[in-house]
Every structure is written in C-alpha cells, then in structure tokens.
Amino acid sequence: MQHLIPIGLNHYLTISAFLLAFGLFAVMTRKNAIVVLMGVELILNAANINFLAFSKYNGGIGGVMFSLFVIVIAAAEAAIALAIVINIFKIFKSVDISSVDTMKE
Amino acid sequence: MFELPSGAEIQSIIATLNANIGFFIPEIYLSLLFMLLIVIDLVAKGRKNNLLSISTLIGLAGSIFFIYQQHHLPAGEIFFGMYVLDEFALFFKYFFVLAGMLAVVITMADEQFESEVKSMGEYYALIIAMVIGMIMMASSADLMMIFLSMELVSFSAFILTGYFKRNPRSSEAALKYLVYGAVSSGLMVYGFSLIYGLTAQTNLISISSEFSIHGYDPLLMILATLLILAGFGYKIGAVPFHFWAPDVYEGAPTPITAYLSVASKAAGFALLMRFFYIAVPHGGPVYEDILGINWVSLLILLSVASMIYGNVVALWQKNVKRLLAYSSIAHAGYILLGIIVMDAFGTQATLFYLLSYFLMNFGAFYVVILIANKTGSENLEDYRGLGKQMPLAGAALTVFLISLVGLPPTIGFIGKLMIFSALLAKGSIYLWLALIGIMTSVISLYYYMLIPLNMYLRESPGSEEKSMNPGLIANIIMAVMMFLTIYFGLFFQPLSDFAKYSSPMFGLKLN
Numbered sequence: 326m327q328h329l330i331p332i333g334l335n336h337y338l339t340i341s342a343f344l345l346a347f348g349l350f351a352v353m354t355r356k357n358a359i360v361v362l363m364g365v366e367l368i369l370n371a372a373n374i375n376f377l378a379f380s381k382y383n384g385g386i387g388g389v390m391f392s393l394f395v396i397v398i399a400a401a402e403a404a405i406a407l408a409i410v411i412n413i414f415k416i417f418k419s420v421d422i423s424s425v426d427t428m429k430e
Numbered sequence: 431m432f433e434l435p436s437g438a439e440i441q442s443i444i445a446t447l448n449a450n451i452g453f454f455i456p457e458i459y460l461s462l463l464f465m466l467l468i469v470i471d472l473v474a475k476g477r478k479n480n481l482l483s484i485s486t487l488i489g490l491a492g493s494i495f496f497i498y499q500q501h502h503l504p505a506g507e508i509f510f511g512m513y514v515l516d517e518f519a520l521f522f523k524y525f526f527v528l529a530g531m532l533a534v535v536i537t538m539a540d541e542q543f544e545s546e547v548k549s550m551g552e553y554y555a556l557i558i559a560m561v562i563g564m565i566m567m568a569s570s571a572d573l574m575m576i577f578l579s580m581e582l583v584s585f586s587a588f589i590l591t592g593y594f595k596r597n598p599r600s601s602e603a604a605l606k607y608l609v610y611g612a613v614s615s616g617l618m619v620y621g622f623s624l625i626y627g628l629t630a631q632t633n634l635i636s637i638s639s640e641f642s643i644h645g646y647d648p649l650l651m652i653l654a655t656l657l658i659l660a661g662f663g664y665k666i667g668a669v670p671f672h673f674w675a676p677d678v679y680e681g682a683p684t685p686i687t688a689y690l691s692v693a694s695k696a697a698g699f700a701l702l703m704r705f706f707y708i709a710v711p712h713g714g715p716v717y718e719d720i721l722g723i724n725w726v727s728l729l730i731l732l733s734v735a736s737m738i739y740g741n742v743v744a745l746w747q748k749n750v751k752r753l754l755a756y757s758s759i760a761h762a763g764y765i766l767l768g769i770i771v772m773d774a775f776g777t778q779a780t781l782f783y784l785l786s787y788f789l790m791n792f793g794a795f796y797v798v799i800l801i802a803n804k805t806g807s808e809n810l811e812d813y814r815g816l817g818k819q820m821p822l823a824g825a826a827l828t829v830f831l832i833s834l835v836g837l838p839p840t841i842g843f844i845g846k847l848m849i850f851s852a853l854l855a856k857g858s859i860y861l862w863l864a865l866i867g868i869m870t871s872v873i874s875l876y877y878y879m880l881i882p883l884n885m886y887l888r889e890s891p892g893s894e895e896k897s898m899n900p901g902l903i904a905n906i907i908m909a910v911m912m913f914l915t916i917y918f919g920l921f922f923q924p925l926s927d928f929a930k931y932s933s934p935m936f937g938l939k940l941n
Contacts, residue, residue: 338627345620352613361609368616375623383630388623391574391632395619398581402612405585409592409604416598422609425602428677428752 337378344371358410358420362403369399450508453515456496456523460562463489467555475549483538486554490531490561497523505936507571511633514571514936521781521932522568522700525788529693530561532792536685539796539904541803543683546594553593557689560586564693568700571708571936573622573632576701577615580665583697584611587690591682603681610664610674618661624654625709634709635937641711655710655725659732662705665698667691668762669735679755684802687751688795691758695765696784703769703777708938729770730863736763737870744877750798750808753877754791757834760874761787764849767867771852771860774933774940779848781929782922786845789918790833793911797827800908804898813881815890819898822905824885826912831878833915836871840919846871848926 344367351364373392380388410420417425435443451458467486474481497520505516534557537543543550563582570576588611592604626632628650629640663671679687706725740760747753765787768780798808800823805812817824833842850867853860899905918925933940 341623348616352609358605358609362612365612365616368613369619372616372619372623375620376626379623379627379630385630387574387630387632388626391577391622391626394574394578398578401585402581405588406608406612409588409601409608412592412595412601413605416596416601422605425605427598427602428680 334378334382337374337381341371341374341378344368344374356421356423358413358422358425361422362406362410366399366403369395446510453500453503453508454513456493456500457562457565459493459496460489460558460565463493464555464558464562467558468552471549471551471555480538482550482554483534486534486558487531489558490527490534493527494524497527505934507633507635507936511636512572512575513566513569515569516934516936517932518700518704518777518935519565519569521929522696523565525696525784526561526564526568526693529689529696529788529792530557532796533557533685533689533693535907536688536792536796536799537683539803539900539907540683540685540799542594546597546600546683553590556586556590560590560689560693564697567697568704570701570704571634573625573634573637576705577619577622580615580618580661580701583665583694584615587611587686587694590686591678591690593683593686597681599681600683601681603678606674607678607682610671614660614664614671617657621654621657621661624650624657628654634705637709638711638937641709646711651710652723655728658705659725659728662698662702663732666695666702666762666765667698667759668732668766669739669759670732672736672739672759672762675759676752676755679758680749680752684751684795684799687755688792691754691795692788692791695758695762696788699765699769699780699784703780704935706769707772707935707940726770726772729766733763733766733770734863734866736760736766737866738763741870741873741877744874747877748810750810750813750881751795753810753881754794754798757874757878758791760870761791761834763870764846764867767853767863768849770863771856772940773852773856774930775855776852777933777935777940778926778930779845779852781932782848782926783845785925785929786833786841786918789911789915790830790840790842793830793908793915794827794834796908796911797823797830800900800904801827803900810880810884813884814888815885817882817885819890820900822908823900824882826908827885828882829912829915831881833919835875835878837875838919839916841915841922841925842919844919844922844926 348364348367348371351367352361355361373395376388376392413425414420467482470482470485500515500520503515507514560583563579563586566579567583570579588604588608591607592601594600625637628646629637631637631640660671667675679691710725736759740756740763744753744756747756765780765783768776768783801816802808829840833840836842836846850864853864
C-alpha cells in the first residue's frame with residue numbers, strides 16, 4: 326500500500342473545484358428548472374467540501390459549523406424552490422426556464 | 431478530532447449568552463411579532479379586515495422604541511463575535527423598520543391584492559421576517575451570520591415575489607429571482623470557504639488581523655472577492671448581477687417591488703460596506719495585487735457599468751415599474767461611488783443617499799400603485815392626461831421623479847451632491863468617476879421626465895374629464911412624502927448629521 330499517495334488537502338480542493346465547475350456548467354447550460362437547482366446544490370456542496378477540508382487541516386471547528394448550516398439552508402432552499410417550480414408548472418405546463426418568459430422589454 | 435467542552439466552559443458560554451441577550455432585544459421582539467402575526471391570522475381566518483395590517487404597523491412601530499433604547503449601549507461584538515452592535519447597525523435598523531412600515535401602508539392601498547389573493551395570511555409575517563433578516567444583515571460580523579441572514583431575506587423575498595399564485599407574471603418573477611438568488615448565494619458561500627481557507631477564521635475582524643499578519647495570495651484573494659461580489663452584487667442589483675431585477679420588479683406585487691428596491695438594496699450595501707471595509711485589507715505596500723486589480727477597482731467597474739447600463743436601457747422602457755427597475759440599477763451605481771471613496775465623508779454620503787433614495791423611491795412606487803388602482807395599468811401610454819384627473823398624484827410623482835434625477839430643491843439633489851463632493855474631496859483620481867455620474871444623471875432626465883410629459887402635456891385618449899380621487903388617507907400619505915422630499919432638500923442638516931453620527935463601524939477607523 327506504500328505506493329499510494331496519502332490523501333491531502335489538495336485532493337479535497339480539487340474535487341471541490343470540479344464540483345463547482347460542474348455546478349456552474351449545469352446552471353448555465355440546462356433549461357430545466359429542476360436541473361438548474363441540482364446545479365446549485367453542487368455549488369453549495371463544493372463549498373461544503375472546502376469548509377470541511379480546511380477545518381480538518383487547521384483544526385478549527387468553524388468550518389464544520391459552517392457546513393452544517395449550509396446543509397440546513399440548502400434543504401430549506403430546495404423546499405421553497407420546489408414549491409415555486411410546482412406553481413410554475415401549474416400555470417405554464419412546463420418547467421423549462423426559457424419557455425417561462427412572458428415579460429419582454 | 432475535536433475536544434468536547436468541559437462543564438465549566440459550557441457554564442461560561444451560557445453566562446456570555448445571557449449577558450448578551452440585552453443587546454439583542456429588537457430582534458427578539460420582532461421574532462415574537464412574527465409568530466404573533468401567524469397566530470392572529472389563524473384566529474381571525476376568513477374575516478376580511480385590516481386587523482393583520484394594523485397589528486403589523488403597530489408592532490413595527492413598537493420596535494422603534496426598543497431600537498432607540500440601544501443608543502445607550504456601548505458598541506461592541508456580541509454572541510462570540512457573531513453579531514455586532516454599533517451606530518452603523520442602528521441606522522439600518524431604523525431604516526428597515528420604517529421601510530417595512532411603509533411597505534405595509536402601500537400594501538393597504540394596493541387594490542390588486544383583493545382581486546389576486548383570497549387571504550393575506552402569511553404575507554405580513556413574511557414582511558416581518560424580511561425586516562429581521564435585513565437587520566441581521568446590517569449587524570452581522572461573521573461570515574456564517576452574513577450567509578444565514580442573507581438567506582433569511584432571500585427566502586422571504588422569493589415567497590413574497592410569487593405571492594400572486596395564479597398570476598403568471600408574479601410566478602415567473604419568483605422563479606427568476608429564485609434561480610439567480612440561489613446561484614449567486616452559492617457562489618458567495620464558495621468565496622467564503624476560500625476566505626476561511628486563507629485565514630481559518632470566520633469573524634470579520636479576526637480575518638482582517640489574520641490578513642495583516644500573514645498577508646495573502648493575491649490570485650486566490652481576487653478569486654474569493656469576485657465570488658463574494660456575486661452574492662453582494664445580486665442583492666444590490668448592480669451590473670453584471672442585475673439580470674433578475676427588471677423581470678422581478680415588473681412581476682412582483684408592487685409593495686414588494688418597492689420594498690425590495692429600497693430595503694433589500696440597502697441591506698446589500700450595509701453588508702458590502704461592512705465586509706469590504708473591515709475584513710478585506712486595503713492597499714498598503716505590503717499587499718501586491720495582480721495587475722493592480724483589487725476590490726476597489728472591481729467596485730469601480732461595477733459602479734460605472736451600472737450607471738451607464740441602467741440609465742441607457744431605461745430610455746426604451748414602456749412599463750413604469752420596469753423603468754423604475756432600470757433606474758434602481760443606475761442608483762446602485764451612484765451609491766457604489768460613495769463606497770469606493772472609503773472615508774468618513776464617503777460613508778456619510780452613502781448613508782444620506784440611501785435615506786434620500788428611501789423617500790423618493792417609495793414615493794414613486796406609492797403613486798404608481800394609486801394610479802394603477804384607478805387605471806388598471808402601469809404602461810406609460812396610459813398615463814396620458816392623468817395630471818388633470820389626479821392633480822395631487824401627478825404633482826407628487828413629478829416631485830419624486832425630479833428627486834430621482836437629482837435636481838434641486840429636492841433631497842435627491844443633496845444626496846447626489848454629497849456623493850460627488852465626497853468623490854472630489856479625494857482629489858483628481860476620482861474626477862472621471864464623478865463626471866460619468868453627472869453625465870448619466872443627465873441621460874436619466876429624459877426617461878424620468880417622459881412620465882410627467884405624458885401626464886401633463888398629452889391628452890387622455892378617452893376625452894371625458896372624470897376626476898379620480900385615490901381617497902383621503904392615500905392623499906395625506908402622498909402629500910407628506912412629497913413635502914418631506916422637498917423639505918429635506920432644503921433643510922438637510924438633521925438627516926446629514928444623523929448620517930454622520932451613524933457612520934462609525936465597530937472595529938474600523940476611517941479618517
């Protein structure tokens with residue numbers, strides 16, 4: 326097992342950077358409101374991984390606390406977002422963001 | 431991995447919490463009011479009366495008493511550096527409570543609510559929740575508190591924006607607000623995590639001292655600043671984070687539009703100032719910035735883009751609410767000018783401008799609602815001939831618009847004057863910024879004056895001269911706001927003194 330590199334801070338940060346990139350990609354390219362919200366979850370979890378990794382390597386508990394609150398907020402956000410999306414579906418018969426566009430200049 | 435606190439430590443934590451409760455009374459009071467309103471709604475269900483709105487108004491007025499008592503308390507951090515009490519925070523507490531009261535008054539005048547929704551249910555409770563969230567935004571001294579309070583405001587705002595459930599425009603506005611809000615707050619949290627990685631601290635003052643001891647990596651710092659600016663820029667509605675603003679302002683219930691455009695923006699500015707003034711190190715020979723880019727140059731970029739974009743795009747707007755949305759983007763640019771100066775006078779000018787914006791923008795939206803009640807439209811075309819049919823409303827709207835342009839003798843003129851003189855007091859480096867500000871104000875004259883032009887100089891299509899009186903109370907409120915806009919334009923000393931008194935922030939020495 327000695328040829329394996331021990332997992333360090335950089336590994337965590339790389340994963341979180343990829344998650345952020347994937348999340349942003351989903352938000353920018355997808356038209357479906359649900360998929361956009363999934364992208365947002367990826368971004369928030371990228372931040373969570375950062376907080377936990379930094380917390381692990383500097384010994385502070387602040388990052389763990391922060392990530393706990395981010396999880397709670399993400400859950401609340403999902404609840405509100407789904408309520409709004411369901412309402413949108415009732416009115417527009419679609420959750421496609423580009424088709425929900427009645428206001429133009 | 432982490433040690434559990436001992437019994438004595440827990441005892442001391444509880445003792446600190448108990449000692450700090452006294453600094454937190456207005457927030458506790460408002461939280462109780464929030465719950466009380468939900469109970470009142472449950473008890474009085476189905477009764478169509480003003481019980482809820484009146485109790486909201488009285489409750490909010492009561493909180494002013496508790497906020498006033500906080501003037502005697504010493505400025506300082508409470509709850510282990512999570513929260514801060516200082517003159518700056520007190521200013522915004524008054525600001526948000528008064529804005530909340532005005533939003534309730536405007537809601538009572540708006541007849542669209544009666545046709546769109548069956549009950550006002552949790553509407554007023556959510557307004558209180560927003561007031562609490564904004565007060566906490568202005569008082570946060572910790573990254574975690576900033577995030578939580580911002581989300582409290584955002585979530586209440588998402589629901590209130592979509593409050594007209596069966597109205598496609600309102601629902602669409604809620605969806606757009608939600609998507610942009612969620613993405614930008616996600617980016618902001620990622621920026622916070624980078625700051626936490628750089629400093630291992632979440633308290634703003636500790637972050638600042640950590641930076642000044644150990645320095646920072648400029649590339650990482652500029653990345654974190656950009657990400658955090660995405661969150662703050664979304665709240666203040668500055669270009670390029672403004673895409674939600676026109677649609678949300680047009681689609682949301684008008685009282686909520688007024689409230690978002692004044693209070694939510696002010697909360698964003700409070701946060702922006704506290705974060706960048708305190709946490710981020712400013713200049714000095716120790717700090718090498720990549721290509722000379724630091725947060726000040728980013729804010730200058732945002733400000734110039736907002737002033738130009740907001741004012742130019744507003745020229746083509748046909749819907750008055752949408753026009754005011756673009757104007758609010760432009761005003762975000764002007765307020766940013768005051769923040770860029772970064773001295774005591776600049777802070778004073780920013781706070782004064784927020785006060786003036788409070789009066790004129792709320793006033794303008796109030797008149798727009800009164801007119802929409804009578805004509806059922808917010809289109810510029812339908813304003814023709816209204817000056818004769820609603821003389822007081824026409825006069826009041828003209829005064830508010832003159833103030834928004836920044837012409838004397840109104841409060842908006844004094845606000846712009848203070849911002850520009852704060853810029854020029856820094857010497858010639860910001861001269862070009864002040865020039866852009868003045869030139870874009872000239873552009874704004876055109877689109878603001880389109881409204882009085884339609885009201886006074888064009889005949890209404892249906893030529894019958896029916897008078898449309900919005901009612902006694904509405905007239906009084908309108909007249910008072912119009913009077914204040916002019917009065918404070920002539921006798922601005924008390925407000926400017928108050929802004930000066932409110933400029934000190936805890937943990938910061940500006941010269």
